[in-house]
Amino acid sequence: MAEDQRPIGVFDSGIGGLSVLKHLVRLMPGERFVYLGDTARVPYGNKSAETVQAYSLQCAAFLLQHNVKMIVVACNTASALALDVLRRDVSVPVLGVIEPAAAEAARATTSRMVGVIGTRATISSNSYARAIEQAAPDKNIIVHSQPCPLFVPLVEEGWLDTPATRLIAGEYLRPMVANHIDTLVLGCTHYPLLKPMLTSMLPDVRLIDCGECTATVAAEMNGPVDDEPITSTPSIYFYLTDNTPSFPILARQFLGISVNEPVRVSVDHLTLPHIEHEES
Amino acid sequence: MAEDQRPIGVFDSGIGGLSVLKHLVRLMPGERFVYLGDTARVPYGNKSAETVQAYSLQCAAFLLQHNVKMIVVACNTASALALDVLRRDVSVPVLGVIEPAAAEAARATTSRMVGVIGTRATISSNSYARAIEQAAPDKNIIVHSQPCPLFVPLVEEGWLDTPATRLIAGEYLRPMVANHIDTLVLGCTHYPLLKPMLTSMLPDVRLIDCGECTATVAAEMNGPVDDEPITSTPSIYFYLTDNTPSFPILARQFLGISVNEPVRVSVDHLTLPHIEHEES
Numbered sequence: 001m002a003e004d005q006r007p008i009g010v011f012d013s014g015i016g017g018l019s020v021l022k023h024l025v026r027l028m029p030g031e032r033f034v035y036l037g038d039t040a041r042v043p044y045g046n047k048s049a050e051t052v053q054a055y056s057l058q059c060a061a062f063l064l065q066h067n068v069k070m071i072v073v074a075c076n077t078a079s080a081l082a083l084d085v086l087r088r089d090v091s092v093p094v095l096g097v098i099e100p101a102a103a104e105a106a107r108a109t110t111s112r113m114v115g116v117i118g119t120r121a122t123i124s125s126n127s128y129a130r131a132i133e134q135a136a137p138d139k140n141i142i143v144h145s146q147p148c149p150l151f152v153p154l155v156e157e158g159w160l161d162t163p164a165t166r167l168i169a170g171e172y173l174r175p176m177v178a179n180h181i182d183t184l185v186l187g188c189t190h191y192p193l194l195k196p197m198l199t200s201m202l203p204d205v206r207l208i209d210c211g212e213c214t215a216t217v218a219a220e221m222n223g224p225v226d227d228e229p230i231t232s233t234p235s236i237y238f239y240l241t242d243n244t245p246s247f248p249i250l251a252r253q254f255l256g257i258s259v260n261e262p263v264r265v266s267v268d269h270l271t272l273p274h275i276e277h278e279e280s
Numbered sequence: 281m282a283e284d285q286r287p288i289g290v291f292d293s294g295i296g297g298l299s300v301l302k303h304l305v306r307l308m309p310g311e312r313f314v315y316l317g318d319t320a321r322v323p324y325g326n327k328s329a330e331t332v333q334a335y336s337l338q339c340a341a342f343l344l345q346h347n348v349k350m351i352v353v354a355c356n357t358a359s360a361l362a363l364d365v366l367r368r369d370v371s372v373p374v375l376g377v378i379e380p381a382a383a384e385a386a387r388a389t390t391s392r393m394v395g396v397i398g399t400r401a402t403i404s405s406n407s408y409a410r411a412i413e414q415a416a417p418d419k420n421i422i423v424h425s426q427p428c429p430l431f432v433p434l435v436e437e438g439w440l441d442t443p444a445t446r447l448i449a450g451e452y453l454r455p456m457v458a459n460h461i462d463t464l465v466l467g468c469t470h471y472p473l474l475k476p477m478l479t480s481m482l483p484d485v486r487l488i489d490c491g492e493c494t495a496t497v498a499a500e501m502n503g504p505v506d507d508e509p510i511t512s513t514p515s516i517y518f519y520l521t522d523n524t525p526s527f528p529i530l531a532r533q534f535l536g537i538s539v540n541e542p543v544r545v546s547v548d549h550l551t552l553p554h555i556e557h558e559e560s
Contacts, residue, residue: 040331041321046436048523051320153433156326164447171444243328268548 009068016189017074023215045119102131118187289348297354303495325399382411398467
């Protein structure tokens, strides 16, 4: 598959998915990437499953128009609510962020008490608890979940470690700390930016970054890395569904590098090409 | 106009506009209302002017299909960014929330130091500062503006007066308190729910609720109230663009009454009927 020159498609409801893209680029520096951020309809985390599925299919249709060989759903809410419909309707492999992070959490825990934090939609879907159970059915892991809807606006406000952010985090995390978790899944692509603060608050807890785990699995799916020299500038094409003046600043924060100007596109009229399903 | 039996149309990006609807219903109990919340694309406060305008025109087109006699834009971001295009393209009177609140603030201040808080988009548009200046051009009012992007998620989380909310509010308001404001415009329809906390933090500052001011102006535009008896249940038809399970709870919180089940509708394909403009 590494000889397949087509780009890898990545989408998110907004810019959080750049924290996943960061690890994809790091592990597959020879690949080209097409990133779509649906900033005209961001966030997905407070919307219904039906709406998140409709939006995700439109994002996938856009990426397929760019002839991608694989789609990474770099959004926890879309991975939780739309992965099944995407895998049913899309003709290339589709990888979400939940299964890789759940598998890593199941491997990492020794106390068998795992915490999961995410948006309200991700947590309500119960996707992480199910995926952790599936990854280690015999380990009897107990999952403590907590929606943290204030973390995304805190990150976007740049309040990565302020007294208010610590107070809110303390409130959110108190029940799982009381339950002696030894592993915490950061089930939202914005949360890796809170890692330094969370590490200092929970020094004995292993933090699982869904972007890091997902990139590892994506690289395995993509096959061995080419011998070609690593270029200093990764080859990424950015598309956003709204004009987002804060993009260059946030991209630098999430991705750690300066990026090209994004192209504004519209996806709300797109539909997927029909694929034949075998009768089962 | 009071003899005009058509309903009054109200729209917002989500459910915040219910805090405006509350005052409309109170002042015009004999009227029928059609409320549209664009919950499939909420919030508008972090989107571009172009996108907010396109979404607002689609909301207006939906309300016109329901034969409304007036449209109240119960959303500060849409009022800031889309009122001009709505007034240009819509055939019935359109009232936003900014002009009424700005006029009231200009009347109320004696120190001539006015604070305005709102979403990032509302504050960046500078609409309140301009409208306050226009309302009292000779009063030389100085406007201190502050975006408070964490207030909406705090309200939706139900954290209306917690230590974290006070800490964040203190951070946001410190510069305008240092400037001795005597009047503060709550330039977002979610903020009236923070009134008890803000009143206790700023006991000497007059808080201006944009919904209250807008309803007063809307009632004046609508003409004298009919003699018909006030029914105990106001006549409101609710439409939302997404399934929003939290709607009944939030509606009770914002509106103060129990409401009918909302109807789910799609508006993203709608266009306005063409109206003729006279050459100017």
